[in-house]
Amino acid sequence: MLSGRAQLLICSLLVFASCISRGVNVPPFIPPTSDASLADLIAIINQRRDVQSLTARVELQFETGEGVEEGRLRRFRSAQGRIILARPENIRLQIEAPVLGLNLAEMASDGRSFQLLIYPEEYRALIVGSNDREYLEQTREMETDPELKKAGPLVNIRPQHFTSVFLFDTIHLEDPNVIAVMEEARRLDPDDRPGAKQGQMIVKSYYVLSVIRRGESSPRHQYWFDRTGNLELVGLKSFDTRGALIGDVTFSDYFLAGPAGASIQLPTETHITRPYDRYALRLVMSSGTVELNRDIPETAFFVETPKEWGDSVRHVDLDRNGQ
Numbered sequence: 001m002l003s004g005r006a007q008l009l010i011c012s013l014l015v016f017a018s019c020i021s022r023g024v025n026v027p028p029f030i031p032p033t034s035d036a037s038l039a040d041l042i043a044i045i046n047q048r049r050d051v052q053s054l055t056a057r058v059e060l061q062f063e064t065g066e067g068v069e070e071g072r073l074r075r076f077r078s079a080q081g082r083i084i085l086a087r088p089e090n091i092r093l094q095i096e097a098p099v100l101g102l103n104l105a106e107m108a109s110d111g112r113s114f115q116l117l118i119y120p121e122e123y124r125a126l127i128v129g130s131n132d133r134e135y136l137e138q139t140r141e142m143e144t145d146p147e148l149k150k151a152g153p154l155v156n157i158r159p160q161h162f163t164s165v166f167l168f169d170t171i172h173l174e175d176p177n178v179i180a181v182m183e184e185a186r187r188l189d190p191d192d193r194p195g196a197k198q199g200q201m202i203v204k205s206y207y208v209l210s211v212i213r214r215g216e217s218s219p220r221h222q223y224w225f226d227r228t229g230n231l232e233l234v235g236l237k238s239f240d241t242r243g244a245l246i247g248d249v250t251f252s253d254y255f256l257a258g259p260a261g262a263s264i265q266l267p268t269e270t271h272i273t274r275p276y277d278r279y280a281l282r283l284v285m286s287s288g289t290v291e292l293n294r295d296i297p298e299t300a301f302f303v304e305t306p307k308e309w310g311d312s313v314r315h316v317d318l319d320r321n322g323q
Contacts, residue, residue, distance in 0.1 A: 027188060027200075027201040027202050027203050028202055028203070029186075029202070029203040029204075029205075030202050030203065030204050030205070030228050031205075031228075032205040032227035032228055033227065033228055033229070034227045034228075034229065034230065034231045035227075036207060036225070036231055038180060038181070038182045038209070040231070041182055041207060041209045041223070041225060041231075042171050042173065042180060042209070044225070044231065044233060045168055045170075045171055045209070045223060045233070046168075046170050046171060047264060048167070048168045048264070049168070049170045050262070050264055051085075051087075051166075051167065051264060051292055051293070052086065052087050052292075052293045053084075053085060053086040053087070053292065053293055053294055053295075053296050054083070054084075054085045054086075054166065054266075054290065054291070054292055055082070055083070055084045055085075055289075055290070055291045055294060055296075056082070056083055056285045056286060056289050056290040056291070057080070057081070057082055057285075057286040057289040058080070058081050058082065058083050058283050058284060058285050058286065059078055059079070059080055059081075059283070059284040059286070060078065060079050060080075060081055060095060060281060060282070060283050060284075061075070061076065061077070061078045061079070061281070061282045062075075062076045062279060062280070062281050063075045063076070063279060063280040063281070063282075064076075064156075064278060064279050077098045078098060079095050079096055079097065079098050079104060080095075080096045080098075081093060081094050081095040081096055082094045083162070083283075083285075084296060084300055084301075085162070085163060085166055085167055086296050086301070087167055088111055088167070089109065089110075089111030089131065089159070089160065089163045089167065090109065090110055090111055090163070090296075090298075090300075090301045091107070091108065091109050091159045091162055091163050091301065092106070092107070092108045092300050092301055092303070093106065093107045093108075093159075093162065094106050095107075097120075102119070103119045104118075104119055104120065105117060105118050105119060106119075106303045107157060107159060107303070108159070108300075108301045108302050108303045109131060109159030109160070109163075109301060110298065110301045110302065111131060111163075112130065112131055112132075113128065113129065113130050113131065114128065114129055114130075114131055114158065114159045115127070115128050115302065115303045115304070116128075116157070117303045117304075117305065121312070123314075124309065124312055124313045124314060125313060125314040125315070125316055126304075126305050126313055126314070126315050126316070127316040127318065128315075128316070128317050128318065128319075129158075129317070129318035129319055130318075130319055131158070131159060131160050133318070133319070156274070156277045156278060156279045157277075157279065157281070158277070161247065161272060161274060161277070162272075164238065164247070165236065165247075165249050165270060165272060166270075171211055176214070177213055177214040177215075178211065178212075178213065178214070179211070179212040179213070179214060180209060180210070180211050180212075181209075181210050181212070182207055182208065182209050182210075183207075183208050183210075184205060184206070184207060184208070184227075185205075185206045185207075185208045185224075186203055186204065186205055186206070187203070187204055187206060188201055188202075188203055189201065189202055189203075189204050190202075204226065204227070204228055205227040205228065206224050206225060206226060206227060206234075206235075207224070207225040207227060207231070208222055208223070208224055208225075209222065209223040209225070210222050211223075216241060217241070217242075217243065218239045218240075218241065218242065218243035219239055220238065220239065221236060221237065221238055221239075222235075222236070222237040222239075223235070223236055224236070224237070232251070232254055232265075233251055233267075234250060234251055234252065235248075235249065235250050235251070236248075236249040236251070237249070244276065245275060246274065246275070246276055246277075247272065247273070247274055248272075248273040248275070249270060249271065249272050249273070250270070250271045251267035251269070251270055252267060252268070252269045253267060253268035253269050254266065254267055254268070255268055255287045257287065257290045257292055258292045258293075264292070266285065266287075266290065267285070268284060268285055268287060269282065269283070269284050269285075270282075270283045270284075270285070271283075
């Protein structure tokens with residue numbers, strides 16, 4: 001038995017502890033329900049290589065961040081469109097004006113060069129360039145052009161911003177120059193569970209798969225997997241060689257596409273943020289219109305100005321300093 005002095009000391013310590021600490025409410029942690037190995041995560045990414053081509057009707061909504069430093073952005077009305085993708089980096093994207101259904105813009109690329117055709121007569125333009133070049137300076141100049149400025153974010157979009165999001169590169173661990181590592185990350189997120197209060201936050205667990213090229217100082221890509229579900233891919237971050245975040249993508253609301261027995265999960269909604277290109281895009285895919293692995297002619301990935309436009313279209317060659 002404890003002596004009276006020892007009991008008094010313990011009681012004093014408990015009273016002291018209660019005076020210097022108190023309970024604090026924090027966002028609840030949602031325990032993970034899924035575990036995976038590095039090989040498991042790589043297999044999820046590499047499954048996308050089964051998609052050789054994809055066509056679908058889409059809804060798009062652009063935002064521009066020219067005032068992001070002041071906490072402002074400009075959000076444009078939603079538009080309808082059609083996207084065609086084919087490996088390795090082929091794309092055609094048609095964007096229709098809201099309500100009217102008239103062509104607003106078309107973009108195409110064969111993986112090497114791209115064309116962006118802007119339709120409205122008051123700022124008609126054909127912008128061409130190379131996929132492997134950055135045109136930040138030229139884009140800034142176009143954003144101040146009185147005519148092209150009316151086109152909003154259309155002058156900023158590039159084909160590779162889309163192909164890298166939907167046509168993932170296969171992760172080849174047998175390549176000695178490829179390094180893949182995984183880690184857990186915990187993040188504060190809005191609580192989207194049924195019945196959650198508006199504005200309530202939770203802490204969730206994610207696996208982060210980073211893919212690095214040997215000799216480079218930053219990862220090329222980081223893939224984020226939600227551990228509270230079925231290990232769905234919910235995020236993709238892309239970096240340049242200096243470690244700058246050039247692309248931040250989120251995926252949600254997956255559905256099965258393709259024939260039974262060979263179907264693949266695709267996200268209904270994709271949100272693409274391009275910080276240095278100063279735009280963001282929300283793309284919603286109409287699951288009922290998705291077709292996989294069709295044969296698509298190479299001519300689908302090239303656009304040119306309609307002959308009836310004559311000389312009314314402005315030509316901008318980004319490889320010639322925007323002239």
